[in-house]
Amino acid sequence: xxxxxxxxEVVLETSRLLLRPWRVVEAVVQRxxxxxxxxxxxxxxxxxxxxxxxxxxxEDSIRTNRLWSIGLLTVERKASRDVIGYCGLVDSGRGAxxxxxxxxxxxxxxxxxxxxxxxxxxxxxxxRSSGCERxxxxxxxxxxxxxxxxxxxxxxxxxxxxxxxxxGTTLFTTRRL
Numbered sequence: 553x554x555x556x557x558x559x560x561e562v563v564l565e566t567s568r569l570l571l572r573p574w575r576v577v578e579a580v581v582q583r584x585x586x587x588x589x590x591x592x593x594x595x596x597x598x599x600x601x602x603x604x605x606x607x608x609x610x611e612d613s614i615r616t617n618r619l620w621s622i623g624l625l626t627v628e629r630k631a632s633r634d635v636i637g638y639c640g641l642v643d644s645g646r647g648a649x650x651x652x653x654x655x656x657x658x659x660x661x662x663x664x665x666x667x668x669x670x671x672x673x674x675x676x677x678x679x680r681s682s683g684c685e686r687x688x689x690x691x692x693x694x695x696x697x698x699x700x701x702x703x704x705x706x707x708x709x710x711x712x713x714x715x716x717x718x719x720g721t722t723l724f725t726t727r728r729l
Contacts, residue, residue, distance in 0.1 A: 562625060564674040569667065571625040571639060571674055578626060579610035581635045581659070586610075588660050592694060594719050624655060627671045629662075636662045639671035641679060647688045652679065654689045656701070668701045676705060680729040687729065690714075693721040 564571035574582075586605065589598050599605070605613070624640040637658035644653050654675060656668050679687055689707055691698050707725040714722040 562678065564625065564678055565630075566670050566674050568630055569670055569674070570628045570630050571671060572628065574614045574624075574626050574638075576611045576614050578635050579607050579614055581626075581637070582610045582614075583607050584659060585637060585657055590695075592692065592719055594716075625675075627656075627658065627667060629667075636667060637671075639668070639675050641675060641684075641687070644690075646690065648686075650684070651686050651688055652684065654679075654687050654707075656698075663697065668698070669704050672701060672705045676727070676729065684729055686726060688724060688726040690722050690724055692719070693723055699723075 561573060562571075583605070586597075586599050591598075623642050624638045626635045627637045627639050628635050637656065639654075639656035641652040642655050647653055654672060656672055656675075658668055658671075676687065687707075689702055691702060702725050705727070707727045710724045710726055712724040714724075716722070
């Protein structure tokens with residue numbers, strides 16, 4: 553894996569993937585991710601009845617939100633040069649200070665090919681080299697695919713849970729780096 557780029561921009565590379573900042577034209581991929589989300593995901597994370605967020609709104613978010621430029625990196629397949637989702641670190645405010653949360657989401661058409669695991673391992677190495685000592689992740693109890701990825705990359709479930717009668721239980725996982 554290689555890390556870094558001119559100007560301090562984060563670029564991570566694995567054998568099959570390139571993780572880098574989002575480009576405005578890739579808002580269509582973000583919109584596709586929104587449309588594919590499981591109906592058990594809370595409404596504020598899905599396309600609403602009026603069609604929001606729109607591609608234009610997501611383009612604006614990429615332009616103005618540092619989260620999309622440095623925290624949640626695109627996952628691009630090197631061989632085909634197509635963006636298939638995101639993986640990165642966020643500060644959601646639910647964890648301890650200095651302990652970011654790993655987040656990833658990939659398009660359904662590329663599930664079960666090891667990309668989420670590969671991208672997550674690259675981000676874990678980036679976090680370690682940046683001085684992070686521990687990461688955590690929240691995951692819905694019903695999201696068995698993401699739970700498998702997290703187990704593969706060394707996260708373990710904690711006793712902390714947030715129960716929601718409508719959307720399910722959020723599990724908290726952690727990993728020392």
